[in-house]
Amino acid sequence: MLTQTINTQAINTQVRGKIGSALPASDQFVAIADHVGLIATELSYRKEEEIYGEDEPAEYVYQVVSGAVRTYKLLSDGRRQIGAFHLPGDVFGLESGASHRLTAEAIIETNVRVVNRASLEKVAGIDVHVARKLWAMTSGQLRHAEDHMLLLGRKTAMERVATFLLEMDRRLAVAGMMALPMCRRDIGDYLGLTLETVSRALSQLHSQGILGLSGARQIELRNRQRLRNIDAL
Amino acid sequence: MLTQTINTQAINTQVRGKIGSALPASDQFVAIADHVGLIATELSYRKEEEIYGEDEPAEYVYQVVSGAVRTYKLLSDGRRQIGAFHLPGDVFGLESGASHRLTAEAIIETNVRVVNRASLEKVAGIDVHVARKLWAMTSGQLRHAEDHMLLLGRKTAMERVATFLLEMDRRLAVAGMMALPMCRRDIGDYLGLTLETVSRALSQLHSQGILGLSGARQIELRNRQRLRNIDAL
DNA sequence: CGCTGCCTTGATCCCGATCAATTCCCGTGG
DNA sequence: CCACGGGAATTGATCGGGATCAAGGCAGCG
Incomplete structure (x- = not known):
């Protein structure tokens, strides 16, 4: 109460x-x-x-x-x-x-x-x-x-993570950096994925240079356009 | 227009x-x-x-x-x-x-x-x-x-179909029978599944005696309680 | 400096997707 | 009334993306 x-x-x-x-x-x-x-x-x-x-x-x-x-x-x-x-x-x-x-x-x-x-x-x-x-x-x-029903029902894991990053970037980026308040499990439970799948998607985006990581929850988007291309329309 | x-x-x-x-x-x-x-x-x-x-x-x-x-x-x-x-x-x-x-x-x-x-x-x-x-x-x-986000993000195929049947039963059953207006593809696109998976789930429920089929879109729920048990919470 | 929880990464599994035939209706016209 | 055509549905075989199981690694905080 x-x-x-x-x-x-x-x-x-x-x-x-x-x-x-x-x-x-x-x-x-x-x-x-x-x-x-x-x-x-x-x-x-x-x-x-x-x-x-x-x-x-x-x-x-x-x-x-x-x-x-x-x-x-x-x-x-x-x-x-x-x-x-x-x-x-x-x-x-x-x-x-x-x-x-x-x-x-x-x-x-x-x-x-x-x-x-x-x-x-x-x-x-x-x-x-x-x-x-x-x-x-x-x-x-x-x-x-x-919008989220479309994501949960029809997007792939990588598309979901891209959508998530763009959403968070829009909502809480300061000077091009995001300080995510939530853990990987929360992200997974938001995207209908497991925390491991979220982690793997982020690692892959990192290795492609699309994002920078300074600490697991400090993310910098280095190439928003490529992220938008990954995110299905 | x-x-x-x-x-x-x-x-x-x-x-x-x-x-x-x-x-x-x-x-x-x-x-x-x-x-x-x-x-x-x-x-x-x-x-x-x-x-x-x-x-x-x-x-x-x-x-x-x-x-x-x-x-x-x-x-x-x-x-x-x-x-x-x-x-x-x-x-x-x-x-x-x-x-x-x-x-x-x-x-x-x-x-x-x-x-x-x-x-x-x-x-x-x-x-x-x-x-x-x-x-x-x-x-x-x-x-x-x-409610549908929970279904799309976290329920199994069988749970989704059970939820769907109970929803349609509530909304359009007449004398215990449902005349579904939509095809299997529509049901799949509603539940975040393929039409084949929807069909298989319905066949399985039919073989278990939980529902009766007189034509693919004429469905009779024979055991709502068992369907509720299949549907997670 | 050393826990402790969070995150990453690897190996394997499995559910639902995909590919592929039939089969079944249902509507239409003869 | 029945034969036929064609979309819808079922069913089978196989594939694969993401889940699960399982170690390590790392970092933030005491």
Whole structure:
């Protein structure tokens, strides 16, 4: 339960109050919260800590401030499919229905901003721009899921890894370098592969000079065009 | 272009006007159209006919009246991933953004009801219940996509086919029988398998007495519980 | 400096893909 | 009503990409 999390792990980092204009307002989640005067709370989660579980009531909507989050589903025998990685700025845990449909965990030490879902929905019932924004965010997640179904159903291992690298490059590259927050197993569970296959694909791309590795999780893309050629359309 | 479709194939079946209460009002799409007085048009598509293409402007929102529709993405070399099958009552082609992200085709002779997206959005800007409903419909599609990612990324061939049969049973069984509108290739492209693998899995389930076949597309589930046991969680 | 978990690399296996015939319907026309 | 044609489905044989099993290597952190 989130209540426990607040009480046991995150109590020290709680910051209650209206989001002020001093905070980065680079996206609409903040803009909404700011504009309509919603109460936003900031929480911290440690590496590997669960944020919410599958089928739990969706009490809050989250936005990553720093760190990284994975959302996934499990089969009863432990097979895992990660649906998405959530990086700084991303909103996750937004549900139209009553409960979360995936489990969310912090991959590394992570700070998130949360807004109560009920109050957000109340605002959406008054302000059509907020309602439109909630729909657009869910629609954006659907777009990602549709692209990912194509990857999982039809792409080869090498194509999947190329797609992954280009996605991460777009989302978290700083000065041409990526610092991946997740391990090989997470990447495999996102791409529908084993960690060994991910590792082999990365090694091969490295040997071809398409990427540089300075530490397993520090990756530099040296030739994006060749990577795009490997990735099927 | 849809305009062409209207002019060439569907002109005879066009029915312009406010949806009346005499039509089945079992779902909210009709309820919305009825309530707010939107103009709904009914169109027909022949077997294999395209309804809209990937990246085309999303001018209309569709609801299946009769028949069946597949929505899919293609890779440049022709590999195809079907994201969903749309059966009578289902809404498809609803986009929050400007364009369609998958191609839609009629699988068999199909009748659909269409509503202009711009006018629907205009209504959503006034009536919060309509706005809420649009969000909920997109959210429902996201739920399906999340479940399907788990299937495509982590389930075995037999598990995928079991999941498929249970889904179709739920959605189109009449008196314990299913009349599948789609061929084995479509099923394969939905499940991330080849048509041969789908066929083999069905044959095996048949030989185990779990399903009855009267014609390749007429399937009777004889033991849903065993099918649920085969389907991982 | 030495664990300990993460990653890489190698060897082998196996499930589902691919290639290849039939067979089975189902629709069509005689 | 039946014969026929042709796409759809089944079934068989073989292949191969990625999984699995199994060591090492390395690096980040105490």
